[in-house]
Amino acid sequence: MTDDVGTSASISIGDRTLDLEVLSASLGSDALDISKLRASLNTVTYDPGFANTASTRSSITYIDGGEGTLRHRGYAIDDLAEKCTFLEVAYLLLYGELPNREQLDEWTTSVRHHTLLSEEMKRFFDAFPRSAHPMAILSSATNAISTFYEAYYDPKSSDAFHESAVRLIAKMPTIAAWAYKKSISQPYMYPRNDLTYIENFLHMMFGMPVEETKVDPVIARALNVLLILHADHGQNCSTATVRFVGSSDANLFASVAAGMNALWGPLHGGANQAVVEMLSAIHDDPTMTVERAVTRAKDGDDPFRLMGFGHRVYKNYDPRARILKKFADDVLSRVGLDDPLLEIANQLEMAAREDDYFVSRNLYPNVDFYSGIIFRALGFPTRMFTVLFAMGRLPGWIANWKEMHDDPATRIARPRQVYEGTVMRDYVPITER
Ligand code: ACO
Numbered sequence: 001m002t003d004d005v006g007t008s009a010s011i012s013i014g015d016r017t018l019d020l021e022v023l024s025a026s027l028g029s030d031a032l033d034i035s036k037l038r039a040s041l042n043t044v045t046y047d048p049g050f051a052n053t054a055s056t057r058s059s060i061t062y063i064d065g066g067e068g069t070l071r072h073r074g075y076a077i078d079d080l081a082e083k084c085t086f087l088e089v090a091y092l093l094l095y096g097e098l099p100n101r102e103q104l105d106e107w108t109t110s111v112r113h114h115t116l117l118s119e120e121m122k123r124f125f126d127a128f129p130r131s132a133h134p135m136a137i138l139s140s141a142t143n144a145i146s147t148f149y150e151a152y153y154d155p156k157s158s159d160a161f162h163e164s165a166v167r168l169i170a171k172m173p174t175i176a177a178w179a180y181k182k183s184i185s186q187p188y189m190y191p192r193n194d195l196t197y198i199e200n201f202l203h204m205m206f207g208m209p210v211e212e213t214k215v216d217p218v219i220a221r222a223l224n225v226l227l228i229l230h231a232d233h234g235q236n237c238s239t240a241t242v243r244f245v246g247s248s249d250a251n252l253f254a255s256v257a258a259g260m261n262a263l264w265g266p267l268h269g270g271a272n273q274a275v276v277e278m279l280s281a282i283h284d285d286p287t288m289t290v291e292r293a294v295t296r297a298k299d300g301d302d303p304f305r306l307m308g309f310g311h312r313v314y315k316n317y318d319p320r321a322r323i324l325k326k327f328a329d330d331v332l333s334r335v336g337l338d339d340p341l342l343e344i345a346n347q348l349e350m351a352a353r354e355d356d357y358f359v360s361r362n363l364y365p366n367v368d369f370y371s372g373i374i375f376r377a378l379g380f381p382t383r384m385f386t387v388l389f390a391m392g393r394l395p396g397w398i399a400n401w402k403e404m405h406d407d408p409a410t411r412i413a414r415p416r417q418v419y420e421g422t423v424m425r426d427y428v429p430i431t432e433r
Pocket of ligand 1: 266267268269271297298304305306307308309310311312313361363366367368
């Protein structure tokens with residue numbers, strides 16, 4: 001974060017002028033500080049979708065959408081994905097530095113010792129219909145576990161923050177796996193402290209109480225990379241939601257649960273499920289070829305879009321998609337799967353990249369385009385894909401919640417609006433309407 005004030009700017013409305021400070025970013029776009037605009041000129045800015053608005057200063061994640069660059073705390077995503085464990089990256093996001101050996105051991109041990117859910121939570125899971133979408137269970141259960149941790153609600157306490165963060169990260173795989181077990185009527189599996197974070201999750205997802213779980217190291221390694229690639233992504237819809245909810249001093253559990261609901265939509269984290277559904281439709285429906293999908297996506301009157309293409313920020317190849325594209329071939333061959341959806345995905349990408357509509361609009365594959373195919377190859381059902389995204393994004397949400405509370409300028413998020421409704425009218429009794 002920098003306090004440097006760069007070149008100055010001013011804005012004039014009629015005969016009134018306000019000098020504006022330009023906040024220098026350490027990388028990327030500088031920002032006009034308009035915080036005095038309304039008070040001085042009785043005017044607000046109009047920026048639907050906040051596409052030009054920095055809602056905060058942040059030191060967590062840097063994205064250059066034009067170049068296709070993604071860094072966490074200054075480290076390139078490629079390095080982190082190749083060399084770290086997910087818990088190391090979580091520590092980096094939360095505390096700003098990669099942990100040394102001692103810090104990592106302490107961090108991993110605390111996470112490992114909080115993986116159990118309270119026994120009462122079993123009844124909570126039981127209450128959902130078998131058909132419940134696991135994202136609905138995930139966000140509800142995340143909110144529900146806050147009822148056990150009222151002692152950690154104080155947003156100003158660093159101890160409370162640490163205890164809540166450890167519990168959320170530790171329990172999320174248990175919640176996610178139980179949401180899945182519920183949907184297939186299998187017994188909930190208890191966590192095992194002798195396993196790594198990823199192995200333990202795979203054990204709870206795919207294990208059975210009647211036999212020892214054998215975790216395939218290829219699958220564990222792949223899932224580690226996938227979770228890292230989802231760990232944070234600046235001020236996206238779900239992270240902005242976590243900050244927004246947290247700005248009222250709502251506790252970390254409640255704020256993260258809100259972020260999960262924002263992530264669920266198919267234009268955000270739900271896109272990974274939508275991509276595989278689209279590829280399956282192309283595979284299964286003889287009238288829905290790759291060419292037809294591309295034609296429909298270009299038709300302005302057709303609501304159909306190429307899922308997994310386009311991004312609010314990236315106008316170049318999403319660096320996470322670049323890593324995953326290479327990774328998809330490797331994972332599929334290692335798990336011995338020949339998935340026809342990967343071939344369709346490759347064809348679709350090639351068709352779109354040669355088509356002027358997609359080229360001129362800078363529509364490249366995003367992280368969700370290949371992640372679903374890999375999740376599928378690892379044995380995850382389609383409806384769990386967004387849950388896996390949420391597990392990966394959790395440290396990013398928590399780090400942003402903390403950064404917001406550490407910023408003395410934080411106050412309740414309260415955007416303005418341009419009111420366009422009726423100015424004033426007299427009340428009309430119901431008999432006269
Ligand atoms: N298929 C077809 N056309 C598209 C697509 C797509 N996937 N994405 C954008 N376009 C078109 C738009 O129709 C628009 O065309 P126009 O200029 O003729 O009106 C143009 O490209 C620009 O699109 P915008 O909607 O302005 O792009 P925006 O940046 O607002 O939207 C979004 C980004 C929502 C991600 C969009 O690209 C999309 O819906 N993609 C499919 C869903 C998806 O993959 N979501 C995951 C995003 S990654 C993530 O959240 C982790």
